[in-house]
Amino acid sequence: MLSYKAPLRDMKFLLNDVFDYQTHYQDLSNGANADPETVDMILNGVADFSENVIAPLYQPADEEGCHFKDGVVTTPKGYKEAYQQFVEGGWQGLSYPEEYGGMNLPMSLNLIKSEMNGTANWTWTMYAGLTTGCINTLLQYGTDEQKDLYLPKLVDGSWAGTMCLTEPQCGTDLGQVKTKAEPLDDGSYKLNGTKIFISGGEHDLTENIIHIVLARLPDAPEGTRGISLFVVPKMLLTADGEAGERNGVTCGSIEHKMGIRSSATCVLNFDDAVGYLIGEPHKGLKAMFTFMNTARIGTAIQGIAHCELAFQNALPYAKERRSMRTLSGVKDPDQVADAIIHHADVRRMLLTMKAFAEGGRSMIYHSARYADKMAQGIADGNNEEFEKWDDKLGFYTPILKGFLTELGIEAAKHGQQIYGGHGYIKEWGMELIARDARIATLYEGTTGVQALDLLGRKVILQSKGKAIRDYTASIMKWCGEYALDKNMRKYVWALTKLCAEWNTLTVRLMLSARKDREIISAASDDYLMYSGYVTMGYHWARMAAIALEKLENGGTEAPEFYKAKVQTAEFYFDKILPRTSGYAESMLTPSESMTAMDIESFAFLE
Amino acid sequence: MLSYKAPLRDMKFLLNDVFDYQTHYQDLSNGANADPETVDMILNGVADFSENVIAPLYQPADEEGCHFKDGVVTTPKGYKEAYQQFVEGGWQGLSYPEEYGGMNLPMSLNLIKSEMNGTANWTWTMYAGLTTGCINTLLQYGTDEQKDLYLPKLVDGSWAGTMCLTEPQCGTDLGQVKTKAEPLDDGSYKLNGTKIFISGGEHDLTENIIHIVLARLPDAPEGTRGISLFVVPKMLLTADGEAGERNGVTCGSIEHKMGIRSSATCVLNFDDAVGYLIGEPHKGLKAMFTFMNTARIGTAIQGIAHCELAFQNALPYAKERRSMRTLSGVKDPDQVADAIIHHADVRRMLLTMKAFAEGGRSMIYHSARYADKMAQGIADGNNEEFEKWDDKLGFYTPILKGFLTELGIEAAKHGQQIYGGHGYIKEWGMELIARDARIATLYEGTTGVQALDLLGRKVILQSKGKAIRDYTASIMKWCGEYALDKNMRKYVWALTKLCAEWNTLTVRLMLSARKDREIISAASDDYLMYSGYVTMGYHWARMAAIALEKLENGGTEAPEFYKAKVQTAEFYFDKILPRTSGYAESMLTPSESMTAMDIESFAFLE
Numbered sequence A, B: 001m002l003s004y005k006a007p008l009r010d011m012k013f014l015l016n017d018v019f020d021y022q023t024h025y026q027d028l029s030n031g032a033n034a035d036p037e038t039v040d041m042i043l044n045g046v047a048d049f050s051e052n053v054i055a056p057l058y059q060p061a062d063e064e065g066c067h068f069k070d071g072v073v074t075t076p077k078g079y080k081e082a083y084q085q086f087v088e089g090g091w092q093g094l095s096y097p098e099e100y101g102g103m104n105l106p107m108s109l110n111l112i113k114s115e116m117n118g119t120a121n122w123t124w125t126m127y128a129g130l131t132t133g134c135i136n137t138l139l140q141y142g143t144d145e146q147k148d149l150y151l152p153k154l155v156d157g158s159w160a161g162t163m164c165l166t167e168p169q170c171g172t173d174l175g176q177v178k179t180k181a182e183p184l185d186d187g188s189y190k191l192n193g194t195k196i197f198i199s200g201g202e203h204d205l206t207e208n209i210i211h212i213v214l215a216r217l218p219d220a221p222e223g224t225r226g227i228s229l230f231v232v233p234k235m236l237l238t239a240d241g242e243a244g245e246r247n248g249v250t251c252g253s254i255e256h257k258m259g260i261r262s263s264a265t266c267v268l269n270f271d272d273a274v275g276y277l278i279g280e281p282h283k284g285l286k287a288m289f290t291f292m293n294t295a296r297i298g299t300a301i302q303g304i305a306h307c308e309l310a311f312q313n314a315l316p317y318a319k320e321r322r323s324m325r326t327l328s329g330v331k332d333p334d335q336v337a338d339a340i341i342h343h344a345d346v347r348r349m350l351l352t353m354k355a356f357a358e359g360g361r362s363m364i365y366h367s368a369r370y371a372d373k374m375a376q377g378i379a380d381g382n383n384e385e386f387e388k389w390d391d392k393l394g395f396y397t398p399i400l401k402g403f404l405t406e407l408g409i410e411a412a413k414h415g416q417q418i419y420g421g422h423g424y425i426k427e428w429g430m431e432l433i434a435r436d437a438r439i440a441t442l443y444e445g446t447t448g449v450q451a452l453d454l455l456g457r458k459v460i461l462q463s464k465g466k467a468i469r470d471y472t473a474s475i476m477k478w479c480g481e482y483a484l485d486k487n488m489r490k491y492v493w494a495l496t497k498l499c500a501e502w503n504t505l506t507v508r509l510m511l512s513a514r515k516d517r518e519i520i521s522a523a524s525d526d527y528l529m530y531s532g533y534v535t536m537g538y539h540w541a542r543m544a545a546i547a548l549e550k551l552e553n554g555g556t557e558a559p560e561f562y563k564a565k566v567q568t569a570e571f572y573f574d575k576i577l578p579r580t581s582g583y584a585e586s587m588l589t590p591s592e593s594m595t596a597m598d599i600e601s602f603a604f605l606e
Helices: A008-018 A021-026 A036-064 A079-088 A107-120 A122-141 A144-155 A284-320 A344-379 A383-424 A430-441 A447-461 A466-481 A486-515 A519-553 A559-576 A579-587 B008-018 B021-026 B036-064 B079-088 B107-120 B122-141 B144-155 B284-320 B344-379 B383-424 B430-441 B447-461 B466-481 B486-515 B519-553 B559-576 B579-587
Strands: A067-069 A072-074 A159-164 A180-183 A189-199 A208-215 A228-233 A235-237 A243-246 A249-254 A265-278 B067-069 B072-074 B159-164 B180-183 B189-199 B208-215 B228-233 B235-237 B243-246 B249-254 B265-278
Touching: A008 A021, A008 A036, A008 A344, A008 A519, A008 A559, A021 A344, A036 A079, A036 A107, A036 A122, A036 A430, A067 A249, A072 A249, A079 A122, A107 A122, A107 A284, A107 A344, A122 A144, A122 A159, A122 A208, A122 A228, A122 A265, A122 A284, A122 A344, A144 A159, A144 A208, A144 A228, A159 A189, A189 A208, A189 A228, A208 A265, A208 A284, A228 A235, A228 A284, A284 A344, A284 A383, A284 A430, A344 A383, A344 A519, A344 A559, A344 B447, A344 B519, A383 A430, A383 A447, A383 A519, A383 B430, A430 B383, A430 B430, A447 A466, A447 A486, A447 A519, A447 B344, A466 A486, A466 A519, A486 A519, A486 A559, A486 A579, A519 A559, A519 A579, A519 B344, A559 B579, A579 B559, A579 B579, B008 B021, B008 B036, B008 B344, B008 B519, B008 B559, B021 B344, B036 B079, B036 B107, B036 B122, B036 B430, B067 B249, B072 B249, B079 B122, B107 B122, B107 B284, B107 B344, B122 B144, B122 B159, B122 B208, B122 B228, B122 B265, B122 B284, B122 B344, B144 B159, B144 B208, B144 B228, B159 B189, B189 B208, B189 B228, B208 B265, B208 B284, B228 B235, B228 B284, B284 B344, B284 B383, B284 B430, B344 B383, B344 B519, B344 B559, B383 B430, B383 B447, B383 B519, B447 B466, B447 B486, B447 B519, B466 B486, B466 B519, B486 B519, B486 B559, B486 B579, B519 B559, B519 B579
Parallel strands: A159 A208, B159 B208
Antiparallel strands: A067 A072, A180 A189, A189 A265, A208 A228, A228 A265, A235 A243, A249 A265, B067 B072, B180 B189, B189 B265, B208 B228, B228 B265, B235 B243, B249 B265
16 A cells, blocks of 8 residues: 655755755745745645645545546545645645735745645646646736636635647647637637546536636637637636536546546537637637646656655565575575565665656756746736746756656656566555556657757757757856865766767757758657756756765764765766766667658558 | 557568578477478468457457456456367467377467467467466476376366466565475375465366466475475366366455456465475476576567557557648648658657567567477477577576566557557557556566576576677677678677677676675666667667668569668667667666665655
């Protein structure tokens, strides 16, 4: 049976020692609310709720799944009660403005909340998580009237929200969206069409669900420039803003999936559903893309959530399960065999999971500071500030989403390997983590989409390589500070070499792309993974530097914690970072290696 | 809905062009039976059965699962009827001696049968597959009386068999086996104990199930040297050898698993079950290990089965699904978007799956020749010959099992990625392949066990590196033949470099291990994967050489097939083989990087 304990010590190490969040909060207009005591209170409150309320529901809910009958979706046992507790705690409004009933705390705390909730129980967390997409859209693009109508109940959690983008014929390529919106005389619109893969599209947690829907107006141009954004409530609002009559949105079915079985993935049919335009006509896709970054970081969190949960649950098994004697001699002489944690290969898997979970957490906590500033831009109605920080975040987003979700899958796999055959049995829960982790590289843009976004858009199209030059320059600058520190030499040398290589690779790809356009697609996955491993290496080096400092200065109450940080950093540089070599070598391959084959020559099965 | 077509052209390319199986068969005592017409007939017959009888059952059977009630296991709809057809076709006896009712064909044809059956429907194939372990054990270690009693009905398929090794406290470490066997006055034994994870331990396909059971005699020494082997029929035999009264073996439950849901994984309780000793007392484990190689190659086949099935079913989707335009321009101008097969990143995934499936098939067909010779040794009662070829096979076994099953997981993952969100939905079947592929690195010895077997036992302990010196010498010799062929230069250069590196790495690890014993465990996974990629590279180079020859000589009826072979080889060398770099770099890390951390420092979750 899976269990979860919030890794508060590690989280506080990042918040306080690595990223100095308190100084960062002083720069934010809502940062004063996040004083150390409040942050502690939030962390402890979320940890308690995550560990004791939703974690125990995770495995039974997967077993039970969601129920669907005649358009009604019933969530698994306990989900509704847990959601009620969440609402009562005011947790949904953590980072939203006070005027709509929120706590007005920085966005980063909301991401940390998602991390703990999501690690404890990813599927439960999805329901509240999707609502934030809806809230964010209304906050930035809604009229004042729309905000007043919907936000108070979304922010207090009594209503939920969704994002309705995908249709049967298209996911990534939203230019193919067919759902139609026709204007009605009263200024509202009548929507008709089918949306699929709508997480939380229907459920029994709230009395209303507010759908944000992409659709086409009658005069819409073809493709992506003809998409508009609508808010479509499941229950139409009464004159006093309560949930009233049923709107023309019905759930046609829920998907039968490999995992996230307790998160309802809905087919939604819009039959003359009444909706209201958000923002300008035909500009819906641009609005969507401005929230892509935060939505994708939410999914990146899923990557480290599964790394952490798999790690936490593989560790006790590795300490208890006994098999053979280690190559270096008997470790548990009084026992019939040594605990498997003594075998170096098992430690390799455990340390990989640990390095991914903690390294990924550091990457997310770093980016969460940009999210704070971006959110502040929205709150202040300062679009320039919003775009500035959204752009900065935009560079990290595909790395976080693309790379960390791939690591989530790998970590879950190691967890199963450590359990041996038991890793395949439902009872232990490791297979559940593996199944749930699998969705994360598919939704919110597949890994391929992230990879193309990073290399094609962020690195080449938008910045002609400058994004990488700037980022590696900042890493090199950091390395410079430690150039004479012999304990840091290993990290500084490796990173210096990698930064030079990363720039060279980028330039070579840009040059090749002049003649070989398709190389950007061909190289993108290698480039993404390379970028991810180097970025995580930088984070491990930073953590090692701070841990070494703490150890040298002495007086710390938990030297073992810092010692383990340094050891994990060493492990990462020794055993994980070498993976960059293969990606570096492979990414320079001309695209012909992939494009030359005739479509009909892939298989000869006649 | 998944479908399967046997890749007969590719199989015949290997059998005829690459490995010249007809010449090989002339060396075998039963090879004359395998004339070209017979081989063709077998291939077509197995393909027909696989494609039309068992493939359509695969997905529905997963949905239904196995049923368990009061000790009775019912297999999914259609499994019993398909099994009956299999029995009527005489397929179970393909490679077994005529004196027991078999067709006396070489073992390699049985492996190829398993490949096609297993690709079409892995879980159905497991029932017949486990029986072969039981037949092999009785063939080599049974008394004449035991052979006469059990083999005819096992060989004709009317009875099934199992291998009962694992117990709750131990899988790999069979020295911990506790099941007891006490001698009775009539020469038989009374067995008591619990076995778990017994595939096909109970089912409704046959009227009897013959269990091969590891247990301890009362005077057994502790550990692995006190294990004996017993045959324990589910139904005791009547005087005329028919299934009679029920023996004391009952199925306590079946496991609820991530995948292979239609293969019954049983807890078997032995309560005073009557059994009969096979071979000498206390020598059971050695006997088991002699069959480990073939059992493990059976599991290696699962790796390529999933690569092939994922590839075959991702390909049509990639041709039909449309999303965006490619970077190099519009490919399908009359359509709303380009088919995703035009995107280089999608081709990368398809070609990876294809390269794994066909490269892995070549590796297995190569080793199957050793299996033929080994089986001939058994059939001829020539233990020396048996051991000679078993040893040769033993070097390849951990590479095949460890490496190819890992690739099966990766290929299944690519299949899901190509489908995007639909890859996560049950309907399409890609998620089923991913779930079923996942078991293959866990059972029959985890990847970690294979890795240690390769580096620790086969390379270092048994051969002091000679195994690698010999193997790389044979690759270098082959490279020498193509040294002046400019079309082959790419492959020859890369392989030459890798062979030198492989030897250097081996020597460096052996030297390090003098002081750092645990490095063998720490490096083993890297070493296994490195060995796998180089071996597969050698196979791709050989296939490319033959394909180039065919193309140069002209007159072949299918130049596209050979052209695609060369293109896939190029892809493999460009985009896959670079992975060796990372493994080479990582494997030399001293074990301290893994062993230094205190057990209590892995996590700080107080």
